[in-house]
Amino acid sequence: MISLTADYALRAMLLIARPETVRALRADEIADATGAPRNYMAKVLNAVAKAGLITSARGPTGGFTLAVPARQITLGRVIDLFDTVPLNSRCMLGNGPCDPSCPCRAHAAWQAVVGARRLPFLNTTIADLLEGRVAPHAIHNAPESLNVA
Amino acid sequence: MISLTADYALRAMLLIARPETVRALRADEIADATGAPRNYMAKVLNAVAKAGLITSARGPTGGFTLAVPARQITLGRVIDLFDTVPLNSRCMLGNGPCDPSCPCRAHAAWQAVVGARRLPFLNTTIADLLEGRVAPHAIHNAPESLNVA
DNA sequence: CGAGATACTCATATGCATATGAGAAACTCG
DNA sequence: CGAGTTTCTCATATGCATATGAGTATCTCG
Numbered sequence: 424m425i426s427l428t429a430d431y432a433l434r435a436m437l438l439i440a441r442p443e444t445v446r447a448l449r450a451d452e453i454a455d456a457t458g459a460p461r462n463y464m465a466k467v468l469n470a471v472a473k474a475g476l477i478t479s480a481r482g483p484t485g486g487f488t489l490a491v492p493a494r495q496i497t498l499g500r501v502i503d504l505f506d507t508v509p510l511n512s513r514c515m516l517g518n519g520p521c522d523p524s525c526p527c528r529a530h531a532a533w534q535a536v537v538g539a540r541r542l543p544f545l546n547t548t549i550a551d552l553l554e555g556r557v558a559p560h561a562i563h564n565a566p567e568s569l570n571v572a
Numbered sequence: 573m574i575s576l577t578a579d580y581a582l583r584a585m586l587l588i589a590r591p592e593t594v595r596a597l598r599a600d601e602i603a604d605a606t607g608a609p610r611n612y613m614a615k616v617l618n619a620v621a622k623a624g625l626i627t628s629a630r631g632p633t634g635g636f637t638l639a640v641p642a643r644q645i646t647l648g649r650v651i652d653l654f655d656t657v658p659l660n661s662r663c664m665l666g667n668g669p670c671d672p673s674c675p676c677r678a679h680a681a682w683q684a685v686v687g688a689r690r691l692p693f694l695n696t697t698i699a700d701l702l703e704g705r706v707a708p709h710a711i712h713n714a715p716e717s718l719n720v721a
Numbered sequence: 722c723g724a725g726a727t728a729c730t731c732a733t734a735t736g737c738a739t740a741t742g743a744g745a746a747a748c749t750c751g
Numbered sequence: 752c753g754a755g756t757t758t759c760t761c762a763t764a765t766g767c768a769t770a771t772g773a774g775t776a777t778c779t780c781g
Contacts, residue, residue, distance in 0.1 A: 424573045424655050427739070437664055437678060449757070456667050463740055469759065481758045482748025498685065506573050515586055515701065518605050529586060529701040536647065536706065539692040543685040552664065552678040557685065576769070599728070609770055618729065630728045631778025 429505040431459045431467050436501055439477060440493040440549045447486030467505075474504050493553065499544035578654040580608045580616050585650055588626060589642040589698045596635030616654075623653050642702065648693035 425433075434457040439448055454464035468487055472479040478490045489496075514521035515529040546558045574582075583606040588597055603613035617636055621628040627639045638645075663670035664678040695707045 424575070424657070426573065434664060441665070451757090458662050458667065460740055462742075465758070466740095466760090472758095479758065480748075481746080481756080482750090483756050484749065485747090485757050487758095508573070513607050515583060516590070518607065528704045530704070532696070532701050532704050532706050536692040536696050536701075540689050543688040547681070547685050552681050552685075555677045555679070555681045557681050598726095611772075612770055614728070615730090621728095628728060629778075630726085630776075631780090632726050633779065634727045634777090636728095 425502060426506050428467060429502040431457055431464060432471055432501050432505060433498065434459075435464065435468060435471070435487075436476070436493075436496065436549050437552060439487055440489055440496075440553060442553070447480060447484065447488045449486040453487070470504060471501070476501065493550040494548050496549045497545055498547050498549070498552070499541060501549075502544055574651060575655050577616060578651040580606055580613060581620055581650050581654060582647065583608075584613065584617060584620070584636075585625070585645065585698050586701060588636055589638055589645075589702060591702070596629060596633065596637045598635040602636070619653055620650070625650065642699040643697050645698045646694055647696050647698070647701070648690060650698075651693055 435453045438444065438453055438456055450465040450468055451461050453459075453468065454461040457464065459467070468477065468479070471477050472487065472490075476489075476491055476496055478488045480486060480488075512520040514527045515533045516527040521527050521530045548558075551558055584602045587593065587602055587605055599614040599617055600610050602608075602617065603610040606613065608616070617626065617628070620626050621636065621639075625638075625640055625645055627637045629635060629637070661669040663676045664682045665676040670676050670679045697707075700707055
């Protein structure tokens with residue numbers, strides 16, 4: 424699941440990064456195109472700008488522009504700005520946090536599953552989506568840390 | 573992201589399915605062990621029971637028991653009971669639903685990413701977690717429908 | 722059959738994500 | 752430098768996930 428706010432941000436990024444977009448897009452344009460409420464989208468865009476992924480400019484001819492090439496912006500980088508993992512310290516089995524030196528049986532496997540879920544976001548860029556391309560790494564490769572058994 | 577409610581359900585299932593669990597577990601036992609509020613966990617367990625994954629029994633010696641072998645219960649089957657995908661009909665580009673016969677450029681790629689994120693849940697079972705095992709399919713194989721480009 | 726134990730149900734409270742409204746700050750351009 | 756345009760900020764409203772409390776239904780066992 425991805426929060427509605429993160430979804431707004433992603434759609435906004437896709438709009439701004441589209442090759443046919445040549446000038447800065449205003450917040451209300453982006454809001455209209457994405458279906459998000461105007462002021463809410465403004466807040467979302469502001470957060471993305473603070474993170475350095477887009478640039479904001481006020482006044483006439485103002486609006487939002489990419490600050491980083493679309494090929495370098497992964498979906499995870501956008502989504503993680505809003506959907507922070509709360510990381511329940513209680514382990515999947517038992518009633519306390521897992522002792523790192525002696526984790527519960529399910530610990531590593533659960534970590535692997537959670538980690539694997541992040542891969543598609545970490546290995547797909549805004550540019551990939553705009554080109555209708557799926558990076559094979561997004562669905563085929565798992566980092567070393569995921570190899571459990 | 574996985575909702576707190578779905579997380580409760582998962583932890584409850586793991587407890588009930590543990591090999592050292594020989595009798596029916598009461599709702600309050602499960603609540604205490606998982607850190608969930610008592611009545612809330614009762615409601616969650618009730619929903620899981622209605623879905624047919626566990627069996628409930630009232631009165632003394634009552635409680636909850638697996639209704640299906642742990643090896644046949646995928647994480648997705650549990651989580652999907654609570655975390656229903658709202659499926660924004662508006663496509664990632666443009667302001668309306670994607671025309672199925674002429675989808676937007678990003679359509680298939682986004683579908684692939686979303687689908688890839690479901691794999692770890694669909695291909696991992698309660699039994700897998702209890703045995704600390706990660707099914708290779710959870711992170712390595714993608715179904716045909718995901719091959720886009 | 723009665724008492725106690727447990728699941729079940731519903732009405733309501735709370736907190737956070739989402740949304741709204743209005744005003745202040747900063748920019749462009751004539 | 753003034754007027755208009757836009758981002759930025761904050762105070763507050765709303766809705767839904769989460770949580771709580773109390774009562775009802777159904778079971779076991781003596």
